[in-house]
Amino acid sequence: MLGKTxxxxxxxxxxxxxxxxxxxxxxxxxxxxxxxxEAFAILKDFRGFKxxxxxxxxxxxxxxxxxxxxxxxxxxxxxxxxxxxxxxxxRAIAQPGARVLMARPYYYSYPRNVELAGMTxxxxxxxxxxxxPYEAFEKEIRTCRAVxxxxxxxxxxxxxxxxxxxxxxxxxxxxxxxxxxxxVYKDLIYVRENYSLHGERVITLDSFSKTYAMCGLRVGFLxxxxxxxxxxVIEMKSHTAMNTSIVSQAMALAALGSPRSYVAxxxxxxxxxxxxxxxxxxxxxxxxxxxxxxxxLLPKFKESGKVVHDLYYNxxxxxxxxxxxxxxxxxxxxxxxxxxxxxxxxxxxxxxxKTEYRSY
Amino acid sequence: MLGKTxxxxxxxxxxxxxxxxxxxxxxxxxxxxxxxxEAFAILKDFRGFKxxxxxxxxxxxxxxxxxxxxxxxxxxxxxxxxxxxxxxxxRAIAQPGARVLMARPYYYSYPRNVELAGMTxxxxxxxxxxxxPYEAFEKEIRTCRAVxxxxxxxxxxxxxxxxxxxxxxxxxxxxxxxxxxxxVYKDLIYVRENYSLHGERVITLDSFSKTYAMCGLRVGFLxxxxxxxxxxVIEMKSHTAMNTSIVSQAMALAALGSPRSYVAxxxxxxxxxxxxxxxxxxxxxxxxxxxxxxxxLLPKFKESGKVVHDLYYNxxxxxxxxxxxxxxxxxxxxxxxxxxxxxxxxxxxxxxxKTEYRSY
Numbered sequence: 001m002l003g004k005t006x007x008x009x010x011x012x013x014x015x016x017x018x019x020x021x022x023x024x025x026x027x028x029x030x031x032x033x034x035x036x037x038e039a040f041a042i043l044k045d046f047r048g049f050k051x052x053x054x055x056x057x058x059x060x061x062x063x064x065x066x067x068x069x070x071x072x073x074x075x076x077x078x079x080x081x082x083x084x085x086x087x088x089x090x091r092a093i094a095q096p097g098a099r100v101l102m103a104r105p106y107y108y109s110y111p112r113n114v115e116l117a118g119m120t121x122x123x124x125x126x127x128x129x130x131x132x133p134y135e136a137f138e139k140e141i142r143t144c145r146a147v148x149x150x151x152x153x154x155x156x157x158x159x160x161x162x163x164x165x166x167x168x169x170x171x172x173x174x175x176x177x178x179x180x181x182x183x184v185y186k187d188l189i190y191v192r193e194n195y196s197l198h199g200e201r202v203i204t205l206d207s208f209s210k211t212y213a214m215c216g217l218r219v220g221f222l223x224x225x226x227x228x229x230x231x232x233v234i235e236m237k238s239h240t241a242m243n244t245s246i247v248s249q250a251m252a253l254a255a256l257g258s259p260r261s262y263v264a265x266x267x268x269x270x271x272x273x274x275x276x277x278x279x280x281x282x283x284x285x286x287x288x289x290x291x292x293x294x295x296x297l298l299p300k301f302k303e304s305g306k307v308v309h310d311l312y313y314n315x316x317x318x319x320x321x322x323x324x325x326x327x328x329x330x331x332x333x334x335x336x337x338x339x340x341x342x343x344x345x346x347x348x349x350x351x352x353x354k355t356e357y358r359s360y
Numbered sequence: 361m362l363g364k365t366x367x368x369x370x371x372x373x374x375x376x377x378x379x380x381x382x383x384x385x386x387x388x389x390x391x392x393x394x395x396x397x398e399a400f401a402i403l404k405d406f407r408g409f410k411x412x413x414x415x416x417x418x419x420x421x422x423x424x425x426x427x428x429x430x431x432x433x434x435x436x437x438x439x440x441x442x443x444x445x446x447x448x449x450x451r452a453i454a455q456p457g458a459r460v461l462m463a464r465p466y467y468y469s470y471p472r473n474v475e476l477a478g479m480t481x482x483x484x485x486x487x488x489x490x491x492x493p494y495e496a497f498e499k500e501i502r503t504c505r506a507v508x509x510x511x512x513x514x515x516x517x518x519x520x521x522x523x524x525x526x527x528x529x530x531x532x533x534x535x536x537x538x539x540x541x542x543x544v545y546k547d548l549i550y551v552r553e554n555y556s557l558h559g560e561r562v563i564t565l566d567s568f569s570k571t572y573a574m575c576g577l578r579v580g581f582l583x584x585x586x587x588x589x590x591x592x593v594i595e596m597k598s599h600t601a602m603n604t605s606i607v608s609q610a611m612a613l614a615a616l617g618s619p620r621s622y623v624a625x626x627x628x629x630x631x632x633x634x635x636x637x638x639x640x641x642x643x644x645x646x647x648x649x650x651x652x653x654x655x656x657l658l659p660k661f662k663e664s665g666k667v668v669h670d671l672y673y674n675x676x677x678x679x680x681x682x683x684x685x686x687x688x689x690x691x692x693x694x695x696x697x698x699x700x701x702x703x704x705x706x707x708x709x710x711x712x713x714k715t716e717y718r719s720y
Contacts, residue, residue: 013598016413028411035409043403043607049395051388051575053376080440080601087600091476109599116451116596118478215411216606236476238373239469240447241440245605246576247403 006313009305012108015318024345026333027318029154029296031213033269036258039214039251046250052243055234056221060253064221067256070198075223077233078244078252082184082207082220083109088240089203089222090117090146092232093178098145103132105298105327107154107182119145123326130158130289134167141171146178149197152185152293155325155332159292162195173199180205184220185294187211187263190271200225210294211263212255219244219252270295273335273342280346281333284353297333298322302360304331310356315348366673369665372468375678384705386693387678389514389656391573393629396618399574399611406610412603415594416581420613424581427616430558435583437593438604438612442544442567442580443469448600449563449582450477450506452592453538458505463492465658465687467514467542479505483686490518490649494527501531506538509557512545512653515685515692519652522555533559540565544580545654547571547623550631560585570654571623572615579604579612630655633695633702640706641693644713657693658682662720664691670716675708 009015015027055061056078065073079085086109090100094117102110104123111121124140127133130153141147149168151160172179181197184207196204207220224230243249274291281288281299288299301307304321308331311317322330335342369375375387415421416438425433439445446469450460454477462470464483471481484500487493490513501507509528511520532539541557544567556564567580584590603609634651641648641659648659661667664681668691671677682690695702 013414013594016411030411032410034407040407043406046403047394047400049399049574049576050392051376051390054373080444080605083599084601112599116599214409216409216603218602218605234373239443239472239476241444241601242578243576245440245578245608247607247611248605251607 006309009309009312009321011324012320023316023318024341024348025318025337026335026345027320028336029294029334030215030336031210031266032336032338033213033266035213035217035251036255036262038254038258039212042250042254043247046247048246048250052246052249054238054243055230056244057246057249057253060249060256063253063256064223068196068223071223071225074227075225075230077222077230077237078249079220079222079237080241080244081209081215081218082182082205084237084241085205085207085220085222086113086180086182087116088233088236089180089205090114090119091236092229093146093203094118095145099143101137101140101144101147103150103153105153105155105322105325105330106148107150108324110148111326114148126156126158130156132160132164132168134164137168138171141177142175144177146180147172148180148182150182152189153296154185154294155296155298155320155322155327156289157291157294157296157298158289159189159191162192165195165197169197169199169202172201176201178203184210188267188270188295189293190267190274191292203229208252208255212252212258213266214252214255217245217248217251219248270335273337273339276339276342277333277335277346280342284346284350295335297335298327298330299333300329301331302329302357304329306360307331307357311349311352314356315352317345317348366669369669369672369681371684372680383676383678384701384708385678385697386695386705387680388696389654389694390575390696391570391626392696392698393573393626395573395577395611396615396622398614398618399572402610402614403607406607408606408610412606412609414598414603415590416604417606417609417613420609420616423613423616424583428556428583431583431585434587435585435590437582437590437597438609439580439582439597440601440604441569441575441578442542442565444601445565445567445580445582446473446540446542447476448593448596449540449565450474450479451596452589453506453563454478455505459503461497461500461504461507463510463513465513465515465682465685465690466508467510468684470508471686474508486516486518490516492520492524492528494524497528498531501537502535504537506540507532508540508542510542512549513656514545514654515656515658515680515682515687516649517651517654517656517658518649519549519551522552525555525557529557529559529562532561536561538563544570548627548630548655549653550627550634551652563589568612568615572612572618573626574612574615577605577608577611579608630695633699636699636702637693637695637706640702644706644710655695657695658687658690659693660689661691662689662717664689666720667691667717671709671712674716675712677705677708
């Protein structure tokens with residue numbers, strides 16, 4: 001027991017900072033392994049302190065353009081993580097009350113981001129395989145200003161078929177609908193190569209947080225081939241934040257210079273954990289999508305809110321209620337923790353399933 | 361001449377990154393002297409990479425509470441500079457179309473920040489001494505949701521009388537109007553001690569940028585005694601940016617730990633430059649307010665836009681058009697540059713006044 005009072009678990013923010021060693025956290029979606037050494041190596045000589053370009057350092061944008069074929073440094077804006085990229089992109093395309101489509105389950109910030117930009121979120125439910133049902137999508141998108149895509153998906157862990165993504169690309173292009181493509185997990189796909197969406201109205205959101213394990217440093221970026229949109233974003237950012245931290249940007253640039261093996265080795269670690277978690281949860285009899293990317297699993301549970309509560313207070317395990325992601329009746333497990341902790345977590349979960357959960 | 365094409369100078373952003381050595385820049389409002397050594401000293405051992413608290417690191421908020429009597433660590437939110445604090449504060453109190461009062465001349469972002477939050481900026485003009493005329497203020501404020509104060513003022517360089525500030529404090533408290541008090545220059549007042557505004561509806565915006573010369577590191581903060589408002593800001597920030605860069609926060613904390621003499625010595629440097637600039641501009645026959653704080657002067661000029669254009673293209677000097685700050689017919693000079701450059705700049709300005717300017 002963690003104590004006599006058991007405050008209600010309201011959302012992911014409840015768990016922030018609860019890092020007790022006895023806890024097993026399947027909660028927060030952040031890598032536990034460190035960034036490449038290169039990112040820290042630049043710090044000892046770092047002496048910058050003046051404003052940087054609001055758009056982001058030239059060197060970092062040029063490096064991003066170099067590894068993203070068909071792009072130009074002028075088309076990027078470096079942001080305070082993908083979160084700020086998302087906020088600015090939505091504010092840049094905002095029309096009061098306009099509809100913005102997203103797949104459900106969704107990353108928990110999306111509906112709120114849309115609302116904060118004065119627009120209205122609408123949803124299309126993933127099918128039984130965790131994929132976007134194209135027919136339903138096609139129907140909804142015609143009344144929308146934009147669609148938010150997130151493949152691989154947080155929290156679903158699934159990856160959309162390239163065929164579907166291409167159909168969406170074509171349709172949105174025809175309709176003049178913006179695609180906000182959140183590709184922060186693009187380097188963590190286990191089932192195929194990444195497919196990045198392209199088009200005049202595609203705004204790509206990406207980040208160093210997952211690929212280079214730099215969540216707390218807050219370096220993300222936005223890409224759009226539409227220069228006037230990019231200018232609009234820069235203009236807004238000059239009033240709402242100014243440049244992204246220059247020291248964080250320097251670390252991000254150094255991370256990009258690390259050997260490509262960093263990312264490849266990292267993916268191996270994730271795949272090992274994924275296999276352990278997926279097999280473990282299946283063996284416990286849970287029903288879930290096969291994880292294809294990112295580092296989340298979303299098994300079905302009766303009374304997911306109560307499950308999250310009981311696992312925390314009685315088993316010292318952090319999990320996230322699917323309801324926070326538009327998926328009540330599911331619990332999200334992040335496998336961003338080491339194998340020994342995963343094994344211990346699965347043991348505790350097995351205990352819970354054999355006891356309390358039976359009486360739900 | 362800098363070249364044959366002379367693109368129009370559209371606003372402050374035009375000059376960003378134009379750091380040619382032959383240029384004399386009275387433009388950007390950022391310290392040219394470095395932050396305390398302590399800020400850089402922590403970098404060599406810095407190894408953080410995980411998400412921090414969205415509200416900001418405990419240690420940094422506690423340190424701020426310790427030096428701000430009557431405050432508590434829970435009442436602060438650490439932000440990406442005062443800019444993000446301003447954006448979040450306005451979004452937190454936003455009511456569609458509500459009026460937000462500000463003194464004119466204003467910091468150039470203010471009207472845009474208010475608009476981005478879906479509200480309407482309204483103005484009260486500073487009087488001939490650069491002070492807020494209380495009667496006019498009293499009339500306007502009654503129809504407003506909030507007022508933005510900035511004392512010392514960027515771009516006016518003036519400081520409001522404590523008596524006026526107290527009257528505004530009392531009146532706004534009675535009326536239930538929010539005060540957004542932008543105190544980023546509070547440690548750069550030359551004429552009296554600082555007076556920080558207080559009250560249930562006072563939201564203080566502050567920053568490490570000016571006091572500790574850390575503009576590019578982007579660490580600011582917001583303070584409010586209203587816990588529900590603070591929670592609202594945190595909730596929004598968890599979707600729009602997440603935590604402020606943890607490495608920038610670590611540098612800010614270290615800066616707070618530097619000897620207090622850092623700030624005092626710094627002020628001496630500013631005062632020396634101020635005297636040089638103020639006397640210099642007076643000797644050139646310009647009409648201007650006596651600078652009482654911050655590091656700006658706002659002399660009157662005919663055709664300020666043309667002055668800024670000609671000074672840049674013909675005299676290699678960066679200055680900012682007062683029109684960008686709601687003060688056409690004025691030019692803003694920042695004195696954030698060393699004495700030799702100030703002297704050279706005054707010489708060039710004298711030349712300009714004796715020649716081109718005569719034919720305006």
